[in-house]
Amino acid sequence: MDFTAAELKTLSQRDFVQRQIADFSPDLKVDSVPNESQTADPTSDDDRDVVVCVRLRPVLSAESERGIFPTVTANKDTGKVLVHSLEYKFDGRPKVASKEFCVDYAFDSDTNNEEVYAHTAKKLIAIALGGGVATLLATGQTGSGKTHTMTAVENFIARDLFEAALDYRKNLNDATAWDSSSDLGFEFRVCFFELLGNKAYDLLAYPNEITIMEDVLGQVQVKGTVEEQVRNSEDLLSPQASSRSHAVCRITIKDLRYPASEEGLLYLLDLAGSESSSDSRHHDKERTDEKKEINQSLATLKDCIRNRALAVLSTKHVHVPYRNSRLTVLLKSAFELATTRACRTVVIATVNPSILDTLHSLNTLRYVSPLKVEIPPSSEASPDDPSSWSNAKLREWVSETSNLIEAENLCSTESGRQLLKLPESMFVDRCLKSPGVDVKTAKAIGNNAAGCLLRKCLDGKFWRLVVDARTKVREDKERAIRLAIAERRAETAVLRTQAELEAWHTKQRDYHIQWMEMMMSKGPEYVAKMLKDQKAALENEISAGEELKSDPEAYALWLKSSQASIEYQKERIRVANEYIDKKIENNELSGAKIFAAVSAMK
Numbered sequence: 001m002d003f004t005a006a007e008l009k010t011l012s013q014r015d016f017v018q019r020q021i022a023d024f025s026p027d028l029k030v031d032s033v034p035n036e037s038q039t040a041d042p043t044s045d046d047d048r049d050v051v052v053c054v055r056l057r058p059v060l061s062a063e064s065e066r067g068i069f070p071t072v073t074a075n076k077d078t079g080k081v082l083v084h085s086l087e088y089k090f091d092g093r094p095k096v097a098s099k100e101f102c103v104d105y106a107f108d109s110d111t112n113n114e115e116v117y118a119h120t121a122k123k124l125i126a127i128a129l130g131g132g133v134a135t136l137l138a139t140g141q142t143g144s145g146k147t148h149t150m151t152a153v154e155n156f157i158a159r160d161l162f163e164a165a166l167d168y169r170k171n172l173n174d175a176t177a178w179d180s181s182s183d184l185g186f187e188f189r190v191c192f193f194e195l196l197g198n199k200a201y202d203l204l205a206y207p208n209e210i211t212i213m214e215d216v217l218g219q220v221q222v223k224g225t226v227e228e229q230v231r232n233s234e235d236l237l238s239p240q241a242s243s244r245s246h247a248v249c250r251i252t253i254k255d256l257r258y259p260a261s262e263e264g265l266l267y268l269l270d271l272a273g274s275e276s277s278s279d280s281r282h283h284d285k286e287r288t289d290e291k292k293e294i295n296q297s298l299a300t301l302k303d304c305i306r307n308r309a310l311a312v313l314s315t316k317h318v319h320v321p322y323r324n325s326r327l328t329v330l331l332k333s334a335f336e337l338a339t340t341r342a343c344r345t346v347v348i349a350t351v352n353p354s355i356l357d358t359l360h361s362l363n364t365l366r367y368v369s370p371l372k373v374e375i376p377p378s379s380e381a382s383p384d385d386p387s388s389w390s391n392a393k394l395r396e397w398v399s400e401t402s403n404l405i406e407a408e409n410l411c412s413t414e415s416g417r418q419l420l421k422l423p424e425s426m427f428v429d430r431c432l433k434s435p436g437v438d439v440k441t442a443k444a445i446g447n448n449a450a451g452c453l454l455r456k457c458l459d460g461k462f463w464r465l466v467v468d469a470r471t472k473v474r475e476d477k478e479r480a481i482r483l484a485i486a487e488r489r490a491e492t493a494v495l496r497t498q499a500e501l502e503a504w505h506t507k508q509r510d511y512h513i514q515w516m517e518m519m520m521s522k523g524p525e526y527v528a529k530m531l532k533d534q535k536a537a538l539e540n541e542i543s544a545g546e547e548l549k550s551d552p553e554a555y556a557l558w559l560k561s562s563q564a565s566i567e568y569q570k571e572r573i574r575v576a577n578e579y580i581d582k583k584i585e586n587n588e589l590s591g592a593k594i595f596a597a598v599s600a601m602k
């Protein structure tokens with residue numbers, strides 16, 4: 001591939017750019033030696049629902065031979081990534097602008113696959129084994145190293161998953177619950193599918209279409225896939241699938257000891273790279289349409305990421321539009337702020353640090369870094385809300401409330417929030433460690449083992465608190481939204497008080513007529529449209545009030561602000577209809593079409 005004139009101009013500034021980068025960030029020099037002892041602690045982020053990583057790929061030898069050099073630097077110790085871009089001032093002189101991004105893990109181009117895996121996907125295994133939802137998502141510009149990273153990670157997962165299952169069982173110390181000679185006590189199933197716009201296709205039975213949807217409980221379901229049962233690493237690596245679009249590998253893990261508990265899910269997603277239209281100039285129409293679909297779903301992902309970050313920071317409700325694409329429905333657990341299921345999403349954004357890819361690198365980093373925003377821990381422990389409890393408070397409560405379960409076994413390190421998200425099977429396993437709680441008791445408890453065990457051992461208090469706390473949070477949120485709607489109405493109402501309305505009626509009654517005259521001068525079709533809008537606004541206003549009726553305070557606020565406004569609009573529509581009737585009576589409206597358009601509005 002030949003360079004374009006612009007690329008040649010950029011490359012000609014090599015020395016200047018490298019000097020500026022070195023001056024700007026001495027600690028981030030490309031050839032700096034990372035201090036291993038200070039590398040981010042892989043155990044420190046266990047409470048995170050979302051972990052964001054950036055991985056720089058090296059500039060390949062064929063690229064550096066052609067003069068291409070890196071302008072993105074990453075610091076593993078601080079999680080910071082710097083992007084240096086070459087710009088030209090108005091007088092033509094070059095200047096280097098640097099932008100900093102902060103993520104959970106910034107892997108420089110010397111970091112090997114095993115290290116990336118250790119900080120990212122490795123920890124997802126335990127979550128999925130315990131019945132949680134674990135997602136690994138690789139995103140980045142075409143050629144930035146997604147496939148390189150995901151292939152390695154998938155191999156490591158295949159290597160470690162079954163070992164981890166064995167360790168999990170051994171750690172239970174519970175020979176009666178599991179017969180080690182038969183199997184691991186887990187069933188593993190794997191499926192592959194691809195997402196293209198709002199459609200999903202099975203890659204093991206291509207082109208069968210599959211359905212991704214939320215069930216009534218809000219859980220994401222993938223229906224219609226061909227699932228293969230796998231028993232060991234070789235089985236897991238044998239199903240082959242390739243995709244031009246977003247490719248998903250899902251490993252479902254069933255804990256055979258607790259058949260009714262939720263199945264663990266491990267999603268591995270290799271997102272198709274976004275491409276600009278100029279990059280796709282040689283593609284045929286079908287390929288271009290596919291790219292459009294891919295870019296649209298990436299744009300929705302971006303909106304969801306951004307709004308999730310806003311929702312974390314705002315006290316007001318912020319809508320996360322995850323239902324707008326199948327990709328984001330699948331990733332729902334990454335966007336849910338108050339999720340109660342154990343879940344973790346790890347995003348690996350791969351970056352090609354080459355100077356020619358700087359804009360793409362900036363896009364990728366702008367795209368993923370907002371996901372790092374975490375929900376701030378509640379500053380004060382509320383006695384009614386176990387999710388706000390520290391580990392000490394939780395242990396104290398368990399000791400006081402139960403004479404069967406020992407806090408040391410149930411929650412030796414967890415905060416209330418972490419315990420609430422503990423998968424059902426893990427919860428039961430922990431309860432089993434307390435003397436007096438045996439497998440038989442636990443199994444006899446039936447379907448929702450953790451819930452029943454909790455009720456039985458903790459006299460229902462904990463669970464009731466959890467339910468109350470969740471209901472309260474939901475109600476508070478809904479209430480805040482209702483009041484905000486009522487307040488907004490008050491701000492935007494044309495007339496706010498009854499007195500204003502009466503003054504209006506007596507002094508300015510003719511105004512509606514003048515308004516009609518003015519509209520009529522623009523033509524009867526315009527009148528028809530305006531009246532239609534007016535009616536829709538009125539209906540909207542009335543139905544907003546209906547929705548608030550269940551909340552006396554919000555309804556009173558709404559009534560106060562909207563009643564006058566509604567009367568005013570009704571009056572306007574009444575006068576308008578009268579006016580039109582008169583015009584028709586006097587034969588002042590001509591043309592059958594115009595006549596029909598206007599009278600249809602009555």
Ligand SMILES: Nc1ncnc2c1ncn2[C@@H]1O[C@H](COP(=O)(O)OP(=O)(O)OP(=O)(O)O)[C@@H](O)[C@H]1O
Pocket residue numbers: 056057058060140141142143144145146147148149272273350
């Ligand atoms: N960390 C790395 N170390 C060494 N080489 C790498 C690394 N990451 C990527 N590469 C090399 O860079 C090239 C592009 O990587 P890869 O194919 O993984 O990109 P991609 O993001 O999957 O691209 P596409 O979206 O087009 O599939 C490959 O030759 C790959 O071997």
